[in-house]
Each structure stands twice: as C-alpha cells, then as structure tokens.
Amino acid sequence: MLPGDGSGKDVTAEAVKVLEAAAGRWSLPLELVHLDWDADRYLKTGETVPPGAFDDFRDNYSAILIGAFGDPRVKDNKHAADILLGTRFKLDLYINLRPVKLYDARLCPLKGRTEKDVDFVVFRENTEGAYINAGGNLKQGWADEVAIQEEIHTRKGVERIIRAAFEYAVTHGRREVMMSDKSNVMQYGHGLWRRVFAEVAKEHPQIQTRTMFVDALCMEMVLRPEGLDVIVTNNMFGDIITDIGAALQGGLGVAASANLNPGQTSMFEPVHGSAPALAGTGKANPVGAVLSAAMMLDYLGHQEAAQAVEAAVARSLREGQTTPDLGGSLTTSQVGGLLAKAVG
Ligand code: IPM
Ligand code: MN
Numbered sequence: 001m002l003p004g005d006g007s008g009k010d011v012t013a014e015a016v017k018v019l020e021a022a023a024g025r026w027s028l029p030l031e032l033v034h035l036d037w038d039a040d041r042y043l044k045t046g047e048t049v050p051p052g053a054f055d056d057f058r059d060n061y062s063a064i065l066i067g068a069f070g071d072p073r074v075k076d077n078k079h080a081a082d083i084l085l086g087t088r089f090k091l092d093l094y095i096n097l098r099p100v101k102l103y104d105a106r107l108c109p110l111k112g113r114t115e116k117d118v119d120f121v122v123f124r125e126n127t128e129g130a131y132i133n134a135g136g137n138l139k140q141g142w143a144d145e146v147a148i149q150e151e152i153h154t155r156k157g158v159e160r161i162i163r164a165a166f167e168y169a170v171t172h173g174r175r176e177v178m179m180s181d182k183s184n185v186m187q188y189g190h191g192l193w194r195r196v197f198a199e200v201a202k203e204h205p206q207i208q209t210r211t212m213f214v215d216a217l218c219m220e221m222v223l224r225p226e227g228l229d230v231i232v233t234n235n236m237f238g239d240i241i242t243d244i245g246a247a248l249q250g251g252l253g254v255a256a257s258a259n260l261n262p263g264q265t266s267m268f269e270p271v272h273g274s275a276p277a278l279a280g281t282g283k284a285n286p287v288g289a290v291l292s293a294a295m296m297l298d299y300l301g302h303q304e305a306a307q308a309v310e311a312a313v314a315r316s317l318r319e320g321q322t323t324p325d326l327g328g329s330l331t332t333s334q335v336g337g338l339l340a341k342a343v344g
Contacts, residue, residue: 001034001065002083006274007284007332008067009038014286014336015065015293018312021344022297022305033061037083039071048082054090058265063296066269067289072276087267088126093259094157095164096124096238097295098271100225100245100255103317107250107326110222118248120228121174123165124238126259128157129189131235153189153234158196164262165232166204176208176229177201180217180237193234218244246271250317253285253325256292258299268296282331285323287313290339305343312342 003012016032023030042048057064064087069080087093102108102118110117130151138146165177179197183190194211201209212220214237221228221244233241246255255271270288278284291313298306321338322328330338 001032002037003034003067004037004069004080004083004274005039005071006068006276006279007272008069008274010067010279010282010284010332011270011286011289012065012067014332014339015289017336017340018290018309018343019293019297021340022302022309025308025344026302026305028297028302028305037079038069039074039079042079043073048079049086054086057087058091061265062300063265064267065289065293065296066267068270068272068274070274070276084269085131088259091259091261091265091267092127093261093267094125094127094160095258095260095262096122096126096235097168097258097260098122098124098238098242098245098255099295100228100242100249102249103254103314104250107254107317109247110225113225117226120225120245121168121230122238122242122245123161123168123230123232124242125157125161125233125235126238127235128152128154129235151186151189151234151236153192155192155196158193159200162193162197162200162232164260165230166200166207169207169230170204174207174230176210177204178210178212178217178228178231180212180214180231180233180241182214182237184213190234197232214241217241221245221248242271250326251285252288253323254287254291254317256288256295258292258295260299266296266299268292268299282333283324284332285325286332286336286339287317287322290336308343309339312339315342 003009069084099121102115105114108118132152135149169177181190181193183194225248246252252272257269257271259267270292272288294306294309316338320328321330323330323335
C-alpha cells in the first residue's frame with residue numbers, strides 16, 4: 001500500500017476496508033504493508049524511494065496499490081515521478097490497462113448514451129515512448145534556447161503491448177483491436193507501431209482490426225463510443241485519451257487502472273491525482289481506488305471477489321449512493337463503508 005499524498009490517503013483507506021471485507025468473505029490470504037512514501041517524508045528526508053525498494057517489491061510482494069502522488073509544496077513533482085514512474089519503469093510494468101466502463105447512464109456527459117454504449121478498454125504502453133525523459137536544453141533561458149524531447153519506441157516494447165491487447169481480446173470475448181497513432185506525422189516511431197500491429201494482427205484472424213490517428217480517435221470517443229472495443233496505443237496518447245475515457249464514465253473519480261507485467265509484481269492505481277483541495281474533507285470519491293483494488297484481486301486470481309467488488313460499486317452508482325462529484329451526498333468513508341458491507 002502506497003497511499004501517497006492528499007486524497008490518495010483518503011481513498012486507499014476505503015479500498016482497504018473493501019479488500020479486508022473481501023478477504024474475510026472469501027478467506028483470501030491478504031497481508032497489507034503500508035509504506036509512508038509521501039511528500040512529507042520526501043521534504044523531511046530528501047529521499048523519494050529508499051535504496052533497494054523496487055527489488056524488494058519484485059521479490060517479496062504480489063501487488064502494489066497506489067493512492068495518488070502530488071503536493072503543492074513539491075513544485076517539480078519529483079517524488080511523484082520517482083515513485084509512480086519509477087514503479088512503472090523499474091518493475092517493467094509494460095501494460096497500463098485502463099477500462100472505460102459506464103456503470104450508470106446518468107454519469108455519462110454525452111446525450112442519450114446508456115451503459116451498453118460505453119464499455120471499452122485501453123492498453124497503454126507504459127515503459128517507453130515520450131515518457132523516457134530523454135533530451136535536454138541548450139542555452140537555457142537564452143533567446144535562442146533549444147529544447148529536445150525524444151520519444152523512443154522499441155520493437156520489443158511495441159510488440160509486447162500489441163500482443164497483450166490481442167490476447168486480452170481473445171480471452172475476454174472482445175470483437176476488435178484498434179491501434180491508434182499519429183504515423184502520418186511521426187513516420188519513424190509510429191511507423192514501427194503500424195508495421196508491428198499488422199504483423200501481430202495476422203496471427204489473430206478471429207479478431208477484427210482497425211487503425212485510427214489519435215486526433216480522429218478523440219472525436220470518435222465522444223461521437224461513437226459504442227463502436228470502440230480494445231484500443232492499443234503508445235504511452236503519451238494512452239495518457240491523454242484515458243482522461244477522455246474517464247470523463248465518459250463519470251469523471252476521474254471512478255476511473256481505475258492496472259499497471260501489469262503478467263506473472264510479476266504489478267501495480268494498481270486510480271487514474272485521478274491527489275486533489276489536495278479535497279484531502280480530509282470527505283469529498284474525495286473512493287470508487288476509482290476501490291475498482292483498482294478489484295483489478296488487483298482479479299490479477300491475483302480472486303475473480304469472484306473482484307466481480308463482487310465491481311458489482312457493489314455498480315449498484316452504489318446506480319442507486320446514487322455516491323460522493324458529491326457524482327451528485328450524491330455521502331462522504332468518502334460512508335461510500336467505502338457501504339461497499340465493504342455489500343462485499344463482506
Ligand atoms: C496518469 C498520470 C501520470 C502519467 C502523471 C501523474 C505522471 O497522468 O497516470 O495518467 O502521465 O502517466
Ligand atoms: Mn494521465
């Protein structure tokens with residue numbers, strides 16, 4: 001458990017209640033270890049990640065549940081980058097799986113859409129692309145300053161995320177995999193994506209395929225979300241389109257994610273940030289964290305428990321038993337309590 005900062009602490013406390021209820025009901029061998037890697041600790045000690053911590057995670061833990069990182073006192077977000085991106089990179093969690101599922105029609109900002117219209121998943125590449133922090137500034141602050149920001153795409157990295165998307169489509173009865181890029185402009189990197197996608201698609205004749213430039217996909221997501229099924233894309237585009245996805249399902253408060261390297265220690269986190277203004281007010285929505293915990297249960301092989309948690313969330317959303325961001329009047333802790341009771 002890495003609750004992190006601000007409302008990250010509030011929402012993970014509720015996810016813990018739900019996990020403990022599930023562990024009780026299904027006799028799951030749940031052992032939670034809480035780590036206080038937050039902005040306070042960083043500001044006090046200057047340390048973001050203790051030495052050897054990622055090796056320890058890899059060797060001694062099944063999964064990591066993160067709340068959110070970000071604190072107004074840490075302007076450059078150093079601890080967030082080291083911890084969050086560090087976990088993704090150092091554990092080689094190459095799949096960022098972000099389901100976009102509408103649990104209650106009222107939560108969708110689009111006119112006339114119902115639950116069946118918004119139900120797709122995004123496979124976001126999670127270890128390379130624009131996130132590798134390669135580049136530099138020349139003559140910083142001068143009138144002729146130069147900034148270089150590179151993105152890297154490797155055949156291995158591209159192929160494994162595309163394969164993961166196809167395998168998911170096969171095992172989850174999905175119809176289509178769409179690959180989204182901007183290869184009309186970024187010919188080298190995204191050209192590689194196109195070629196690898198075509199190769200892997202050939203091995204899965206039972207799955208339909210489509211490619212779409214990411215700008216067109218942004219439009220498609222709000223005009224015809226019902227046509228979307230499994231989307232695979234690079235790190236940066238996956239980041240951007242999953243915020244649109246979160247909006248389609250009711251906002252960042254409900255969006256969940258899994259950062260996976262199948263068979264290895266993987267990490268689960270709500271898509272939202274630390275929302276410092278909401279911290280401690282009882283207004284933060286714990287559903288994104290609870291659904292991320294459900295994805296963790298599923299990953300760890302506890303499908304029945306995972307489905308029960310998801311069903312409890314779906315019911316609470318349909319009944320309007322929610323925090324104020326979704327129009328309800330319950331507090332963070334009341335929502336967590338209610339979900340724990342429904343599961344346990
Ligand atoms: C996300 C976030 C992160 C990202 C930030 C906090 C670095 O926006 O998980 O979507 O860009 O990946
Ligand atoms: Mn994001």
